Amino acid sequence: MFKTNQNKKNDLGKFLSWILRHGALKEGIPVGVDGFVSVNNLLEHKFVQGRFTERDIIEVVETDEKGRFALRLNENSLDIRANQGHSLNHIQELDLKPITSPINVTCVIHGTFLKNWEKIKSEGLHRMGRNHIHFSQDRPDCNKQISGLRKNSEIFIYINLEAALASGLKFFCSANGVILCPGNQKGFIEPIFFEKVCRSDGSLLKF
Known part of the structure; x- marks a missing residue:
């Protein structure tokens, strides 16, 4: 999708930065103490639903030149987190x-x-x-x-x-x-x- 629409890729990247660092709890999205959020929960958010897919999120993570995000594969789902920049006080920064x-x-x-x-x-x-x-x-x-x-x-x-x-x-x-x-x-x-x-x-x- 993003190969023909860089603006949509940028929009998704900005959304992920905000939601993973600051807005998850405010938007009713569960976030663990390790900062990981279920990609499935993100796909149900009003900003994402119908506009982006799991593949789009993976592509943003894999092509982000600043390495802002990390993915984790669970048995039943894919999780994502921001590598740093959190304002959510309960989050324990990983790999510091x-x-x-x-x-x-x-x-x-x-x-x-x-x-x-x-x-x-x-x-x-x-x-x-x-x-x-x-x-x-x-x-x-x-x-x-x-x-x-x-x-x-x-x-x-x-x-x-x-x-x-x-x-x-x-x-x-x-x-x-x-x-x-x-x-x-x-x-x-x-x-x-x-x-x-x-x-x-x-x-x-x-x-």
Whole structure:
């Protein structure tokens, strides 16, 4: 189906991101503590019903360049989950590897927008409604699809991972390579752990 309609594929991908990370319970869809949702239940949702098939969902998962989703085959059904980005508090993130040293991490970068900078500069990064703050290990100028970084980010905040780890902040690497941090007790990574901040054109911002 999607080979002739990329827009429908994008629509399904956005829906899956939202429903699996944030909206399943609100929409009356059971979700396990491991974050998995039955594909059969998704196919009965009003957005999906009659528009998409199980094969469509599988194709979105298999072709997603950011590796946002995972599938699990049970005896009687196929399940799907988001690899990270949940705001549902009861979900236990799977396959998160603790990062205990900066040695094997090239960089830790968070992308955001200029309108947020003044608040971030004074308060730090906050996980907001999610369970973690998301970071990429890839620089924004690399020639590949980047996980953990918005394509349209206007500023990029580099974290001093060594100092952050030394302070007691916890960092993890997800199954698709996104770096996650829950922040401090209030959910923040303070500006003292910013290594540098630059615009999309490479110019530096003061903080």
